[in-house]
Amino acid sequence: MKKFALLSTLLLVGSAFAASPKDTLVIQESADIPTLDPGVTYDTASGAIVENIYETLLTYKGNSLRDLEPLLASKLxxxxxxxRTVTFDLRKNVKFHTGNAMTCRDAEYSFERNLVTNSAESGNWFISESLLGTGSNANDDKTITWARIDKAVECNNAGQLVFTLPKPDPAFLAKLAYTGQSIVDSKHAISIGEWKGTEADWKNWVGKDLTGSNLNKQPSGTGAYRLVRRDANATLLQAFDGYWGKKPAIKNVVIQKVPEIAARQQAFLRGDADIIEGGGRSVDEQQIKGKPGVAWLDNLPNTSAFAIFMNQKIQDPALLGSGKLDGKGIPANFFNDVNVRRAFSHAFNYQQYIQDVQQGKGKQRTMLLPDTFPGYDSEVKTYSFDAAKARQYFQRAWGGNVWKNGFTLTANYRAGSVPSQTAMEILKRNIESLNPKFKVNIQQKQWSEMLADSKKGREAVILIGWAPDYADPDNFLYTFYSSNGFYAPRSNFKDASVDKWLEQARATVNTAQRNRLYSLVGNRVYEQAPYINVPAPVAYTFFRNNLQGVSAATFNPMTSFSYTGTLWKDLSKK
Known part of the structure; x- marks a missing residue:
């Protein structure tokens, strides 16, 4: 224990040592960690930790994107x-990190807490849609009562967890495998000041932001790892001695925030770090691949989608400059004009991004949907880099005033992300080359700040993506394109036809009919150009070659947010 305490101190202050010990996993990345509360975990940096502290009823089997198996449930x-009724038997003899025994009441509390605190930013909207028939919370939908929430999930006399759905949802079980639906320690949560789990105070918690909750500071899950320490630059976790499953070979996990990619690369190549956030394929193949001590795993499934957002209602005056089309700024509704959006779409050099960032291993998708998912239509048109067309659309925009007067705007990208920075540099260079009156300022921004500001509509142009919550096209297309979708506050895109088709697709289980509706969405979205579709890379990962348990057979992007596609408990070192 003294050795561990000394090691944790060194790691937390950022000091390096000769090599990462055999019982310790060291991860370095540029992003900060917004929260450790599963009830509001809806970003990959948070999810990579939460999924190892907490557990869900079901999980994905092996590397399958569709097959589920029990985790905290004892069987399917x-x-x-x-x-409309889904009944679970729960695993026995499971303990939380506090030592409290997991009971059906903990599961009931977890799901009711998610329904009570539900907000568009919490990731609970899709479970609310299944259990309450709406993605809204009680503040936004007055028909939601405590009685409805209480009835939706209950423990019966046999100690089974029973969900009651207003209508069948073929994606419901997959939704339960999402990390945000993890089971929390209700006794512990209540004892540290979280919702009491009763009708008495439920209204005080409706829609409440849990990002900085007490449970975020003092998590207690059933997972293989428990939190030991956390500060702005590092998070330290330790294997949980009371874990119900197989005891992990990795005893300590350290996640360090290292913004500079060069520093991360050096630590990795020295062996000080086992896994790092890379800089995109071009950087990683040049700086990392083939070097001593490096294992490289390529041609992995890519189930994410990334886009450059063009916000049609920018809420931050600081990004608007003069707030006018006078060459010194932009109006808040600058991107309302479809000609501006089309011009930006033609100003992005997709093939250059594929070559420079993805080393030629990338694909320009027709829609913001993985091409392996049902509903993807390869026949939908795509934008190409075309300076002449970009110039034509800019000349039409805002009655010719964009071209005549010029503009100045600010685009932010995630600090430490080389692919995001490169994308913004490509866009900036090409737009500014069209007209000397065009000015695009790009600047880096911390991940948590970008998330918080963008959800309030305070970003003008940003690059962010989406990783699936569950394997269904609705999880992408509704998210990006619906005016009620998760990303609606960030883009403020609204199209009546798109909204209608997406709602119709949600109301049918007929695959052919859904695919037809999604094709209509894809073609309409091409016309309206709400986003610049960033080419999708062929997925890969790399890690120190003494790290065991990472392979194509175990890599599952649906199960794990981590770079290895594998939970920490399944890793070991030789």
Whole structure:
């Protein structure tokens, strides 16, 4: 224990040592960690830790994107009442990190807490849609009562967890495998000041932001790792001695925030770090691949989608300059004009991005949907880099005033992300080359700040992506394109036809009909150009070659947010 305490102190202050010990996993990345509360975990940096502290009822089997298996459930559920009743038996002899025994009450509390605190930013909207028939919370939808929430998830006399759905949802079980639906320690949560789990104070917690909650500061899950220490630059976790499953070979996990990619690369190549956030394929193949001590795993499934957002209602005056089309700024609704959006779309050099960032291993998708998912239409048109067309659209924009007067705007990118920086540099260079009156300022911004500001509509142009919560096209297309979707506050895109088709697709289980509707969405979105679709890379990962447990057979982007596609408990070192 003295050795561990000394090691944790050195790591937390950022000091390096000769090599990462055999029982310790060291991860370095540029992003900060917004939260450790599963009820509001909805970003990859947070999820990579939360999924190892907490556990869900179900999880994905092996590397499958569709097959589920029990985790905290003891077996797959019984489904009855025409698909509207789902009953789970829970695993016995499971303990939380506090030592409290997991009971059905903990599961009931976890899901009710998610329904009560639900907000568009929490990731609970999709479970609320399944259990309450709406993605809204009680503040936004007055028909939601405590009685409805209480009835949606209950423990019966046999200690089974019973979900009651207003209508069948074929994606419901997959939604339960999402990290945000993890089971929390209800006794512990209540004892540290979280919701009491009763009707008495539920209204005080409706829609409440849990990012900085007490549970975020003092998490207690059933997972293989427990939190030891956390500060702005590092997070330290330790294997949980009371874990119900196989004891992990990795005893300590340290996640360090290292913004500079060169520093991360040096630490990795020295062996001080086992896994790092890379700089995109071009950087990683040049600086990392083939070097001593490096294992490289390529041609992995890519189930994410990234886009450059063009916010049609910018809420931050600081990004607007003069607030006018006078060459010194932009109006808040600058991107309302479809000609501006089309011009930006033609000003991005997609093939250059594929070559410079993805080393030629990239694909320009027609829609913001993984091309391996149902609903993807390869026949939808795509934008190409075309300076002449970009110039034409800019000349039409805002009655010719954009071209005549020019503009100045500010685009932010995630600090430490080389691919994001490169994308913004490509866009800046090409736009500014069209007209000397065009000015695009790009600047880096901390991940948590960007998330917080963008959800309030306070970003003008940013590059962010989406990793699936569950394997269904709705999880991408509704998210990006619906005016009620998760990203709506960030883009403020609204199209009546798109909204109608997406709602119709949600209301049918007929695959052919859904695919037809999604094709309509894809073609309409091409016309409206709400986003610049960033080419999708062929996925890969790299890690120190003494790290065992990472392979194509175990890599699952649905199960794990981590760079290895594998939970820490399944890793070891030789």
């Amino acid at each position: 559920p019984t489904i009855s009442n025409g698909g």
